[in-house]
Amino acid sequence: MNMKYVIVLVITITAITEGAEYTVGDDMGWMIPPSPDYYASWAAKYYFVENDTLVFNFEEGVHDITVLTKEDFNTCNTTNPLFQTPDPGTVTDLSSDTIYFTCSFAGHCAKGQKVAVYFASAPLPPSPGPSPSESAAADQSPASRPFKFVSEKMGTNRKVSVTMA
Template sequence: MAAAKLLKNTRDKKMVAFKFNMFVFVAIVASMTFCSSAMEHMVGDDSGWVIPENPDFYTDWAANKTFTVGDTLVFDFYTGLRDVTPVIKEDYDSCSVSVPGTTIKTGPATLNLYIPGDHYFICSVEGHCLFNQKLAIYVVDNDSSN
């Protein structure tokens, strides 16, 4: 009789522990989902990645957005007509590519933002960058504890 009661108490304690652990697990998953709400930014919104009519188009587009580590940029363009090339500031300013092999020629291109700081992108198709098909953004670190 005492053994049966002890067994029941042990099962009850295990059930309580299981329910508590499940509660903690669900709370952790929910908080991770809430805290890690990575955004997907469609560069240029409905216009896509094109030679803009307005020379400040991409500057204006980026100005009202917050880019965070974990977000993605989607450059929507037709393969063969445009490309996207991550570049350093000097290449952005001069519309050149000093590091070959970084150009993404297949559209749409999705780039993950995993490093905080300044990021620069150009279209390396001849003349496109000179006609302002370029984007400069600042990416903030999503770890607000630092």
């Protein structure tokens, strides 16, 4: 095999397994959008896979990141969130599924500050992942706050990494 093709293949596989970074709302960030379908249209522009990172940029005290069940998302019921943080930050999904994000501030969800993001399964890397000791050390990083969604409503266990700005 030609060496330049091998290098291109390795770079492509590395890029796929590391995941991409997306700023929710692009330049607008995470706020009450100009139209109720703004964030659905934003998400439709991209193909998200496991290990991709969503960056939530917003002014502290004005918005938050709230994760809901599909049912609560559809009705904008933020009284029983699966996860919530008042801080801007990043979310990396480590499993394939849909995560339902909104802002719990009064009226924000109803005005369209909500987005459902589906993460597809990422292709498997060509070589084995880090050893368990390396993986455990990475999970203990103070900059990353991993958590698991454990919800009877969802019926699933998920591992998502959240890093606050």
